[in-house]
Amino acid sequence: MSDMIDTLRHDEKMTPKQIEILKAAIELISEKGYYNTSTSEIAERAGVAEGTIFRHYRTKKDLLIKIVKPVITDFSASFFAEQFVHQVFREKYGHFEDLLYAFIKNRFEFAQSNVPLIKILLQELAFHPEIQTAYKRAFSEKVYPALNQAIDFYKQKGELRDLPNETIIRMVVPSVLGFMMTRFILKPDQNWDDEAEIKQTITVIMGGVGGT
Amino acid sequence: MSDMIDTLRHDEKMTPKQIEILKAAIELISEKGYYNTSTSEIAERAGVAEGTIFRHYRTKKDLLIKIVKPVITDFSASFFAEQFVHQVFREKYGHFEDLLYAFIKNRFEFAQSNVPLIKILLQELAFHPEIQTAYKRAFSEKVYPALNQAIDFYKQKGELRDLPNETIIRMVVPSVLGFMMTRFILKPDQNWDDEAEIKQTITVIMGGVGGT
Amino acid sequence: MSDMIDTLRHDEKMTPKQIEILKAAIELISEKGYYNTSTSEIAERAGVAEGTIFRHYRTKKDLLIKIVKPVITDFSASFFAEQFVHQVFREKYGHFEDLLYAFIKNRFEFAQSNVPLIKILLQELAFHPEIQTAYKRAFSEKVYPALNQAIDFYKQKGELRDLPNETIIRMVVPSVLGFMMTRFILKPDQNWDDEAEIKQTITVIMGGVGGT
């Protein structure tokens, strides 16, 4: 759990207490939700006075945002910006399926080490406009363009049907998300053969969007 | 909006005030969430005194449950119990695709006339064990057995690959849910060609699970 | 003390609890000041739950305003609007001194039965823009015009020196206020011969502004 925070990028150096607060907040909020978690609980679990929370995070909501934003940023940015697009065009992934595999694998591992954070993100997305905004921006600026480029690329190679990109994305994304939600949130305790599941998911997707 | 309630089964005869309260609660909670909606707001919009709410619903949470349970019950029960299974075996649906079409169509229409209720269900599912229990029971008692029977039936007819039922369900359900969530919740305002989308979704699913 | 509230005009009928709250707030705030009085103290002295205060007064500050505004309104309005001007021109007051006497006497009695309220007004005027606005408006719309008319009237009769009205007002008002503040706030416990003091004050004022 403690490395969960480390995997995300936080701008400033954080004091030990700050980390403790963040960890406690993530645990509690992911278990019980934002509105069912009081700042005094967070303080208690963090081993800190309640006032200390507000020294580091102006508001309870600010704390939530500070928890959730890096997840959005990292989830959308890291993969795409640095490796994804470049490697597509360097022909690292011969087939769309290979790309899909690398993509899902990567996001899968990210999700795996950030389950509580992702739970919080999904749970609170509905209620906090600030999060929605950040989410939409990340998607439209990072994820969507990258996907678009990749789809165009594989279309030209005849690996994808000639459907509107929009449609293809709507086939791919929910399938992946649906799998991950089932895997990590709905039935996290079940025995999973992750490798097999990922391949299965890819098969489904390719059945729907793959070239004839 | 007003018929939304009528489409669901409520055990007892409801007084006009009770209906007014339910309607107000559904509107407000689906817009702003359970924790951001106060009972006084609900009372005000329902044109009722605050105390009246608690005459009909023991607690605020009881009100939520009374809103959400019929959705679960109906969503899972109605179709399967009365029409689905029977008609499958009466060979009404020659191919799995036909069944899938009827199934999605039916659930689609249900969702369409119950968007606010479904929003509430999805949003609050995460936070209220009572809802989770009801949901799980409905799924394991109603949906899962019905699906199982149908899958077995079409497997024997060679219309479905020889995958574990569990796996097939995991292909079908998230695809359908993913489509509906996108359609009704994430992008409800977009221009949708629903018929085409449903067929698209079926194609995807069949690509993944259909017999060779 | 209990009639203090009755002397002021409150728009709506007030419940007993509301009156109790108002009385407690007036007592405490006039003794210790707004910022040194907590809502829990007010509730306790009023024999009421803390929440009850906020049912009747949206905010602690709202409570303050509701206390102070009627003082301003009454202090400025009552006398002038209804009796003052009309009677001046009906020549009820033969000499300016007579008017001054009636005026001071009237305000003196008002002050006498509203000492705590006036203390609050004077103490908090400095810190709350809302009060300042109300005060300025009352003065410029009610008090100042009335004084102006009266002064013009007595100037024509040769009872007042030919000084700018502005100047005359600046002689009269601080003298009266200064007397009252000394009388009721700075040294309320001293033995006062009020009648003599009022006459004394008039003499001083007339010495400064009276016609030769």
Next chain:
Amino acid sequence: MSDMIDTLRHDEKMTPKQIEILKAAIELISEKGYYNTSTSEIAERAGVAEGTIFRHYRTKKDLLIKIVKPVITDFSASFFAEQFVHQVFREKYGHFEDLLYAFIKNRFEFAQSNVPLIKILLQELAFHPEIQTAYKRAFSEKVYPALNQAIDFYKQKGELRDLPNETIIRMVVPSVLGFMMTRFILKPDQNWDDEAEIKQTITVIMGGVGGT
């Protein structure tokens, strides 16, 4: 502004930081009042750490007292102790009016260069017993005796009516204070002909208390 502090007597040698704190506190408190000014604000404007304030001033209230006491001391003491009485008896002021003029002029200039301090004094006088005590002592020990002597002196010369000293003081002091409050606090921005106003004020006072 910076010389404001210099005009007052502070017992101990002050470090630069101490002066900075005092200046910041005076500015902020005179603008927003004692209770609306936090020690962290003062620290920030003074360019000092929060803890530093408490190194020099035991408590926040101690800081207030240290700000306000010199004003009281100086206002009451300086003039009277050193120049006033002695010069009265050296017949420097032939007439009571001359004394009054010198007196008002002197206090006027003092006020002029200490507006923020005087604002603080007036605003907080009501709420802090410590300040009230200091104020009363200063008045009864310094101002009152000096005035008494002077009044007796001019009474014997027939320049003042045979009223109780107490009464005469109550005519003089509020008039002067009333003028200054109007001048510096209520309407500081208006165009003032100070010399004329002072003379006007003297005329009023003499009209009230001057010998026949």
Next chain:
DNA sequence: CATGAATGAGGGTTCATTCAT
């Protein structure tokens, strides 16, 4: 002497719930 992170008591406010009418 100076710092600033940490404290924790206390503040104002909200709101689900109760109950006399």
Next chain:
DNA sequence: TATGAATGAACCCTCATTCAT
């Protein structure tokens, strides 16, 4: 049955003050 005034626990947040560095 319906009301709505009253409740009081719980909440988020502020801030003067302390103390290890």
